[in-house]
Structures are given as C-alpha cells and as structure tokens.
Amino acid sequence: MTSLCPCCRQPLPMTTRLVVDLDSNHAVARGRFVHLQPEQAALAHALLRAWPHTLRHERIMSALWGNSPVDDATRTMRTQISRLRKALLPLRYSVVSVWGEGYRLIDQAVDIPKIPARMGLSQNPGTGA
Numbered sequence: 001m002t003s004l005c006p007c008c009r010q011p012l013p014m015t016t017r018l019v020v021d022l023d024s025n026h027a028v029a030r031g032r033f034v035h036l037q038p039e040q041a042a043l044a045h046a047l048l049r050a051w052p053h054t055l056r057h058e059r060i061m062s063a064l065w066g067n068s069p070v071d072d073a074t075r076t077m078r079t080q081i082s083r084l085r086k087a088l089l090p091l092r093y094s095v096v097s098v099w100g101e102g103y104r105l106i107d108q109a110v111d112i113p114k115i116p117a118r119m120g121l122s123q124n125p126g127t128g129a
Contacts, residue, residue, distance in 0.1 A: 018093050018105070020045045029091040039064055040084045047095060047105035056102040 018029045025041040027034050036044060046063035047055055055063075060081075061073050070076050081103055085095050092108045 018044070018048055018088075018091060018107070020048055027088065027091060029093060032090050034087050034090055036087055037083070039080050040087055043080055043084050044088070044105070047103065051105050054098045054101045054104045060102060 018027060020027045020036075020041055022041055022045055025036045025038055027036055027041070027044055042063055043060065046060060050059070057074070057077065060077055061069050064077065064080065065073065081095055081097075088094055094106050094108055095103050096106050098104055
C-alpha cells in the first residue's frame, strides 16, 4: 500500500533518503511524512546539505537566523536541535552532537548499527561477544 501525503494526496517517495521541502515544511523518508516548524525545516535542510559531514554551530545559526541571531542563540539552537530530533524519529533519522564541532544528521538504520563496532562495544550486551 502506498502512503499519501496528507496535504497534496500524492504518493510519498519510498526512498530511504530524507527529503525536506522548505515551501511546505515537510520531511519525507521511507514512505513516511512529518510536518516541521519553519525553523526545524531550515535546520533539517542545512544538515541534509552538509550530510554526511558535521555542520558547525556558526553555520547552523546562519541557516536559522541569517545575520540576525536571536538573543541567547546557542540555547535556542539547542532547543531547535532537540525538537528536530523528536520530529525526525518516525522517519528513522536523528541529529547527533559532535563534541567541539557541531551537529550531524544520521540515518538511524545505517549509522546507529556502526557505532558500537567503532567504540569497541559488544554487539550483544551481556554476552561478552
């Protein structure tokens, strides 16, 4: 069964690749759809353009507010990141913090399984394997 976009009733793409529409503030992946707030859509779009690389804090703030940052921009940026993480969960995408650098968009189906191996952690917790 093909899922339909709730606003235009067109079939949603079944691609695993995240698509962000800045005109409608929608994000689509894996045949699923989420509505984003305008700031979330701008942030998701900026992270998607940088993918698979990390987007530095300064670039995120520029994507959100241009040359007119809001008061307490760092805290507000973190709030927007948190809200975007929650919004992207149904699409199996997330945003991870890269300490000292910025944030990176990840595909949970692809990137999360790789993390334990890179960290030397067991794939089967409690088994020692």
